[in-house]
Amino acid sequence: MDESNHWYGHSRILARYCGLDARRVPRIQGFVQHGWNYLHGFPPNDRWASPGYPRFVWSDVLARRGWSMGRRGHYVIGSPWAYLLAMEPDLGRLPDSERRGTIWYPFHGWEKHSVRGDHARLVEEIKSVEPGPVTVCLYWLEYRNPQIRKWYEKAGFRVICHGDRGSRWDTKGVDFLRNQMVELRRHRRVASNRLGSAVFYGASVGCDVAVYGDPMELEGERPEYGGTARRLRLWPELHGLDVDRRTAREIARYELGFTHVAGPDELRNLLGWEKIKEAS
Template identity: 55%
Template structure:
């Protein structure tokens, strides 16, 4: 129903898991969480129709949404976790370097911060090659891109998230997963979806550097102060992967994945029947 359900190819990943054509746009009867946050899982700029279900990633998010009066709310797990269930790690070859995700803006707000200071901190912290992944908005700024390139970093962009049913990218998460599996570490200046994704993808996590801010940023649900306090174990240039992994599993709901039949029922999607095979490694 909502165009944000298709951000980053999320609905396409879930369609593939459900045995439907991932190249097509499959409407979801409800609102799908499209990024990790410390509130009810939904973007603050979205307007909601009462009674339409929310599909959130984790049980902690469901409890927060419930406390805010959201009804009904279903825990389904993050699309990233479904992607990993379909495409588990098989290549155990060597990984190299760090992929770093600077905090990014969005179409309605730009980031304010010291990129040069962040670059110096990355160079002082990382002991291998660095790939900097910029959000499409920052990536389209040649001046900003060159600042990271001049520092000797490889600069990439996973793609455009899509919006209002235009420029949809079913392969966004697949490209992100391929990049992360090339790297030994995943890092950012804020705890974010990409850090949790990297932990599940087998990277050593790190969160350090100027957290920057959005123009006109409001500290909803406790803001950055709460994030640093509640998830203190996930902040710092060196984080124990054994400590980080169970936290990532819980925040992404990787232990709460539904079967294809259950997802199809919740989303009001058709049963592909015998005409479409179940994704490899996934029980119907």
């Protein structure tokens, strides 16, 4: 239906969960939310999401917000991350004593809008806060930019990228979430300057959480989101240098829709894959 269904290997994770050949992922009859957000799971200009096809969202609050904004046809299935965790309970898992340092996700732009912010100031802030080794994970666009990478490398941080966003037709991005899971499970702590998918993913696999620093501005950021102030009002308990681990984990489970995970047969029917042969 839409290319975003296949970003970050989401469709492949769901296909694998349904017992299908993940290399030949079929078209999804609907629109899968591709990242955590605090609007209705999709961008404000979501006219491409044709009525009549379901909107597969991660949590029930998104369905309510979407309904109030005139959107219909929500179906809460939980996040692809929840499905990956169900399939890979031990992928990259290390004993707690071996988990080290912090994985830091600076807020990223995307292909159409870049972020505005002071990376140098952010580096200083990270250095002053984080006691152990720091891994900075950049979005693929920023990772390609040597200038941005240099800011973090100069500070002595390990700089990584989980991979391209990918598409249905190439193999890029296939292992994005797997790579992310392995990295998160190596670290003791996950941090970012903005609440986002990565923070929730980290909280769900036992990382301590911190959200601090300049939240940076996305060029042309839509005001419907309500900005940083709204995030602070909605999740004051998730902002700060040290966040209560249990609270973070509970909120992450809710936002990532762990209680909404569907069974493989149910999911196949929902995504329009009931006639596709299972992988041998």
